[in-house]
Every structure is written in C-alpha cells, then in structure tokens.
Amino acid sequence: MPRPRSSAIWFTDEPDRRPRLSRERITRAAVDLLDVEGVQGLSMRRLAARLGAGTMSLYEYVSSREDVLDLATDAAIAEIEIDGIDGLPWREALSRQLRRSRQVMLRHPWLPALMATRPLLGPHALARSELVYALLHRAGLAGPRLVAAVGALTYYVQGFTAMENAWRGQQPDPAAEAELRRQAQQYLDRRGEAHPTLAQHADLGRDDFDASFQLGLDVVLDGIAAQLGTAGPPADGSGAEGSGRS
C-alpha cells in the first residue's frame, strides 16, 4: 500500500527535506542499536525501522551489513579522546590513552570483537593509531620494532576487553554475572587436579577488572621499556618451527 505522497502538504510545515537518510545518520543509529542488541541483534530491517525508513533505503548509502559494521566501528573508535596527554612522559601517556580505549570498549561491548576481525582503516582509527605510533616514536622506537610494540599494546587492550565483555556476557545484572563467575570458579576447582597452577592462581571471583587490566598493561609497557634500553634485538635463540604458508 503506497502511502499518498502529496496530499495536504499545506497542513505540515516543512515536513521532509530531500535526503532524509545519510551515511552519518545510519552510522549513529547503528551504534545505538549495537549497544542495545549486540552484533547479532543488528539487522538491516531493525536499523531501518529505527530510522523510520524502508529497509532497502539503507542500501542507497551503504553497500552491505558489513559496511554498516565498519562504519559503526570507526564511529565508536572516534569516542576515544585523544587530547590532554601532551606533556606526559611516554609511559604515563600510553597508560592513560589505553585506559581511555578500554572505557570506550566497555561502553560499546561489541567493539573489541569487531576491531579484532577487520583491518582498521577508518579515519578515526588511523588517528588513534597515529597517536600511539607518535608517542612510541618519540620515545625512541622505529621501524618493525615500533610496529611490534604498537601491536603488543593494541592486541592486549582488545583481547583483555573482549574477554572482560565475554565474562560480563549478556547479563546486565552484576549479581547474575558474579554468580556465573562463581560457578565457573567452582568448575575450575573441581577439575583442579588436571591443572593445579591454573586452579590455584586464576581467580575468577575477583572482579577488580581495572586493576587487572593495569597489571597486564604494565607487563607490556615494561617490555617496551626494556626494548628502549637495548639497541639490537634480544638474543633470539631458536628459529621459527614450521613457518607459515608460502
């Protein structure tokens, strides 16, 4: 049933300007929808409904669902603040910056998984990369060693936060979430003979994610500091066992 398009326009004041949709509007709606429903819950139909548009209208601005996910990813990354760390020594600056990254990834729990599974070439992602690259370059790293250090930091933040979100899971209730972790801990203890070290030191009940995050981050930062102290690569000692394809 096509609605009557041009009836009684004199009743409405300036009802619809020409382009109702846009890449930006779609992106914003996608981020909102992802926050509420998760990656599985973002469908083109729901997204269009949220914008008051027909489903296929989206495809005027967006080439596929994957495209929407790319846009939403870069838009969420844009929320990571990048100012206010100018005067700090490199270690403090990185610590601050990566804590900011984690905060945004907690606000958008779908983000780390998407970041880990696609090349990040959006403008905001590149700007955040540039910041970390520049900080470490000024600290004294360059070339492949610089790239390696950035990778170690980036993957740590993404991995930690992805796992944090996985544990928080679909449970928005912190009590239910704690209960789930308690059960997992019990399961771990029950099978404790098979993995004693794990059972003894891993503490799933602990929910001080902030401190845990910082502890692991300090490991990587210590590694970078060590690299800054040495000129050449550390004594390697063994070649790659069964190297990659080709």
Place this chain on the structure above:
Amino acid sequence: MPRPRSSAIWFTDEPDRRPRLSRERITRAAVDLLDVEGVQGLSMRRLAARLGAGTMSLYEYVSSREDVLDLATDAAIAEIEIDGIDGLPWREALSRQLRRSRQVMLRHPWLPALMATRPLLGPHALARSELVYALLHRAGLAGPRLVAAVGALTYYVQGFTAMENAWRGQQPDPAAEAELRRQAQQYLDRRGEAHPTLAQHADLGRDDFDASFQLGLDVVLDGIAAQLGTAGPPADGSGAEGSGRS
C-alpha cells in the same frame, strides 16, 4: 517422504548401528566445515547434510549453534601440541609454545575470533592454559601478576593472528592478498599528512608475518623478564581515570 525403514535388511550388511551421531562426530564435522566455509558458512543444515543426517537430529547432542562453536573451538585448540618443551628455559619454552598456537590459528582462521569472544573452559583449552601458567609459575610469578602475564601473552597471540587472518581475508590467493595490502598501503600514503609516523613506519607491503609475530612476542617476553627482576610493582604514577561500572 519417510524412507522405508525395514525393507530388505538382508541385502545390506550391518548398515546402521544405533547411534549414528555423536558429540564427537558433530564436532569433527563442524571443524571441517568451518575450515572451508568460515563462521558465517557454518549452518546447522549444512552441518547435518555433511553428516548425512536430518537437521534436527543434531539437537539431540547439541543444544544450539553456539554450543557447536564452543565444541569446535576446544577441538581446534586440542591440535596445539604441548609436548617437547620440558627442559627448555622458560623464555624458549613459551616462544615455542606460542608459535605452535599461532600455527594452529592459521590452520583454522576462524579460531582466534571465537577464542576472543567466549570464556575458554573446555578441557583442552584448560590444559593449554595450565601449561603456560606452570611455565611462568616455575619462572617465578604468582597470583595476579602471573595472571596478568598470561593474559598479555595470550591476547597478543590471539590479536596478532586474528589481524593476520583478517588481512589474508577471504583471498586464498596470495597474489590477490598482496595486491589488497598494496592498495591499503597506497591509501595510507595518500592520507599520510594526517598521520606521518604511521605512514612512515607501518609497512603493509611487508608480509614476513613470522618475523613480525616474533618481534611483538619478544616485547611481551621482555616485559615478563623485567617483572621477574623486580619484587614489587613498577612505579605506577597515576590512578584509573574514570573506572569501570559498579
């Protein structure tokens, strides 16, 4: 059309024993299917077809598609060898072990993304965790610092390999893959003014993933070595800015 169930059994020799399906058979088929079609390509219908069974028969052994993915994840993890690193010093042992992990994650490109997005509590995953925990515990770490070190290593391996697989992408052809990277590099250079450090040091054309992986791994291992040298935590210097929920 229900097939005639008991006609002419005397023609067939022992045609079908009772339980044709099993959790193990489903798991093996799922891994095979994931290798060929990826996570998107694994559907319950295709999986059942590959096993010569009806779709709904799977649900006798498996509670959902998510369950299948959990099973496949642990089964793939089981392919990571864990022997033969007994006598080695901790650093060599970890290097070897994590290179093995990467090799398996390259053989099963879907694996790192699944590992990053779910708690890994399967028996084989726990056994691999125990190995890393035990190595670092013997090296001198314990408690939260041990957990943090394991996290830094694990997330690095997962993140690096996920990104490596993302770049390799759907392109099985290494030439097409190199071409894609070359285009991305050009794009990066074109926008080079916005991120000079990135443009100058990141080298997408480089495809020596083995060496790059090792370089980043050495950063994290250096960090662990540094932690082993100190008793207390390194001077922190700044509290968490805007701590997590609750």
Place this chain on the structure above:
DNA sequence: CGGTTATCCGTACAGTGTACGGAAGGAGTC
C-alpha cells in the same frame, strides 16, 4: 515541457536457528 538523476522502498527469494511433535525401534516388565 521532456529527460535525467537521486531517493525511497515493496516484493520476492533463498537461506537461517530452532520449537514442536510424531515415528521407529530397542529394552524392560508382566
């Protein structure tokens, strides 16, 4: 006025996960 182009979107198709309920046959009990 006619033609082009941009925007919107209804319909259709092939495919998805899984709830439900039924059928077949083995096992146990009288």
Place this chain on the structure above:
DNA sequence: GACTCCTTCCGTACACTGTACGGATAACCG
C-alpha cells in the same frame, strides 16, 4: 507375546535474515 517407556531420528513450521530487482516519486536541468 503384549505392554510401556525411552532413545534416536527428523519433517514441518515459523519468524526472521541479507539483499537483488525493479518500480514509484520528485527534484533538477535543458
């Protein structure tokens, strides 16, 4: 042998998915 119960198998159905195709409308340009 007859009865019941339980395990295994799975056909059907439903609500939902991404998106190809082509038609409708209207703004803009000559």
